[in-house]
Every structure is written in structure tokens, then in C-alpha cells.
Amino acid sequence: MRTNYQAEQAVIGDILLDASMVMPEAMLYLSPRDFSVPEYQNIYETCQGLYRKGRPIDSVTILSAVGPEYQQTLVSAAEATPTISHYQDYIRIVWETAQIRRAATQAAELLETIDTGREIEECRSSAETVLRCFETVRRDNQQLSAAEMLLRFFETRGKPRKYIPTGFTKLDRRAYIDRGDFVVVGGRPSAGKTAITLQIMLHMARDYRVLYFSLETNPDKLADRLIACDTGVNLSRIKTGEMGDEDWTRIVERSDRFRDLKFDVVQAAGWTVDQIRAKSIQEQADIIFVDYLGLIASKGKSLYEQTTNASKALHTMAQDTGTTVIALSQLNRSANSGDPDMTTLKDSGQVEQDADIILMLANPDDPQDKGRRKLMVVKNKEGRRGLINLSFDGDRQRFYEIEEELEEPE
Missing domain, CATH: 1.10.860.10 (DNAb Helicase; Chain A)
Structure with missing residues (x-):
């Protein structure tokens, strides 16, 4: 011994x-x-x-x-x-x-x-x-006196601080995502929560070790969406196997770059936070995505208690390990009209308390405008809130920022 x-x-x-x-x-x-x-x-x-x-x-x-x-x-x-x-x-x-x-x-x-x-x-x-x-x-034990804090401020503020980029410039100017943050992405079904987080993951995986825990979708299906997003090849042709020579050429041209991305997709249906935490430590992950919060197996007599416990555990995990945790969340029925806010997160009010940053993805007010999305920063402990207008190309599973943008007054 x-x-x-x-x-x-x-x-x-x-x-x-x-x-x-x-x-x-x-x-x-x-x-x-x-x-x-x-x-x-x-x-x-x-x-x-x-x-x-x-x-x-x-x-x-x-x-x-x-x-x-x-x-x-x-x-x-x-x-x-x-x-x-x-x-x-x-x-x-x-x-x-x-x-x-x-x-x-x-x-x-x-x-x-x-x-x-x-x-x-x-x-x-x-x-x-x-x-x-x-x-x-x-x-x-990060314990600093007033003098030590001031010294650190002078030492570090002369150098630009590096945060974790999402690939969306306007979002990065607001939400300074850092190691150990707990970020929640909410939205109604089919708003594009999985699509936008897969796109963000592809960007982050260039420089960070990332795990994407999928509690709902088969990794093979996510692979189709990831390939479409990364290469621009039409998702329908990928799904049906009707890709032409030009499609294959684009995939082959991007294959080396895609292969070098530092991410894994983990099929995690029925997993607990303890299992997610253990896997993250084993793989030395810098960032994890959890799709989605309501499907995590957790203790509790009701769905409310289970989601509350899962949220607390993910928040604790982020703080204890320094891992950035990005969790997807469904919205409750009260979000069926108007723009959602953090009170519409499904099953537990604990999520809005635990999260450092909450993003809401919503469809446009005009149902005819299916290619538009609204990305709202509704909670942001260390940055600005606001609305970012996006366009969504479903064929290629990609979001793009639109120039015009509304600001929420501070």
C-alpha cells in the first residue's frame, strides 16, 4: 500500500x-x-x-x-x-x-x-x-489582498486577455466565455440549438479539447450535420447519399483540417453528471457541451428536482475542474408566444441562478421568414446583454451574423 x-x-x-x-x-x-x-x-x-x-x-x-x-x-x-x-x-x-x-x-x-x-x-x-x-x-486557494489584486490588475491589463471564442464576432464582444463558466443555450424545439452549438464546437475545437455529450441524437446523425456545416455540402444530399463529384471534392479538400479538430462526440443517453464529469476528466476536456440538460439522469422525485440537481452539479463541476460547460435547455410552454427569457427555461428555476451566461435562440416574429433567427443574450454576468440577428442556412447547417442588430439598453 x-x-x-x-x-x-x-x-x-x-x-x-x-x-x-x-x-x-x-x-x-x-x-x-x-x-x-x-x-x-x-x-x-x-x-x-x-x-x-x-x-x-x-x-x-x-x-x-x-x-x-x-x-x-x-x-x-x-x-x-x-x-x-x-x-x-x-x-x-x-x-x-x-x-x-x-x-x-x-x-x-x-x-x-x-x-x-x-x-x-x-x-x-x-x-x-x-x-x-x-x-x-x-x-x-485564490486568496488575494487588496494590494495583490491591484498589482495583478496592473500586470495583466497591459496584455489582451484571451477568452474562448464562439466564431460569432458580435457574440464574442458581449459574452466573455472563460474557463470554468457555465453557459446555457435555450430555445424551443427546432429553433436550432443543436445546430448552433455544433457550429460553435467546430470553432472551439481548433484550439481546445472539446467533448459533445449527446443525450438524444445518435452520433452518426450529428456527423452528417457536422460535415455539412464544415464543408458546405448540402445536408439533404449527404443524408440521401446523392453527393456528386463536386461534393466529394469539397469533403476531401477539408478532410485534413476536419481530422485535426480536437473534439469527440459522446453518446451519453441516460448518463448522470458524475459520468459526464468522469469522462471529461479522463479525456482532459477544456470544454464540454451537454445536449441537453433535461435528459441528464439525476436524483429527485420530480422532473423539477432532477433538473435542479443536474444544474447544480454541472455548475459545481465547472467551478471545481475549470471546465467550461455549455448545456442546452428546452423552454416551458409559456415561451410559445413572444421572445423567451431566462424565466422560460424548462423544469427548474435553478438553471437561471447557476448559469454565468444564458443565450436564447428564437425564430423570427414573421413565420414566413424561416431563414432568420434571433440570438438573445439574456443573462451575462460579466458582459452586455443584447440581441444578435442571424440567418440560418438549413441546407448547410450554418448560422451567419446579419449586419443590422438591435441593442438592449443598459
């Missing part, structure tokens, strides 16, 4: 040397089960209890709780600890070693599950547990 006795001993020794300095850091990262030595587990658990109660932490208070038989263990830890100045490094070593130890234990259970011929779902669940052992709550 993977362990680092010296690091565990050093953490206990440093607590004895200066608990007021070491315990706040240790409490942030370590639990008793992170120690492999039972004596250190008990000692650290006692230190946690004393710290929470505001009581002094020293050999006397610890021994009064764990018993005199631990005296030699405490003496050895204090004597063997090389320095208190490296206590943060010792804490990190204990925490990382504990991750590896837990992963090894779970991996052994996974092998046993496979060897005993269990159901594939049980094997998949065991594999996800192994992956979760390496997940990290953000350990960099």
Missing part, C-alpha cells in the same frame, strides 16, 4: 511545533483518513477536534484525549521533523499520497468486479470511482 511515513510524521511534528500556523492549512486539505498510520489518524483527528473548539493543541492536550500510550509517537514525531518552514509541502505530500492509495484500492475493486463477471454498468461505476480519486477540489 502506497504510504509516506516520513511526510505523515512531519505533519504531526509540525502541528506540535506550531499548531496555530499549521492547523489552518491542514484543516483545508487533510482528513484523518489521509494518514495511513493508525496512530497518526487518531492524533490528527484529536487535533481537529481541539482546533474546532478553540482549545490549545500540544502534547499534553493530545495525550489527555488519546491516552499515554501515544507519548512515544508524539516525541518521535517532534524529534524527527526537520523543519516547520516546509509544513505546506509535507501536507501536500500526505494529501497526494492518499489520493494514489485510494485509487489503488478502488482499482483493485474494479479488477475484482471485472473478474467476477459483473454487469457492465457496475464495472463502469467502479471505473468512475477510480477516476474520482484523482479529482481535486481547487487547491490553489
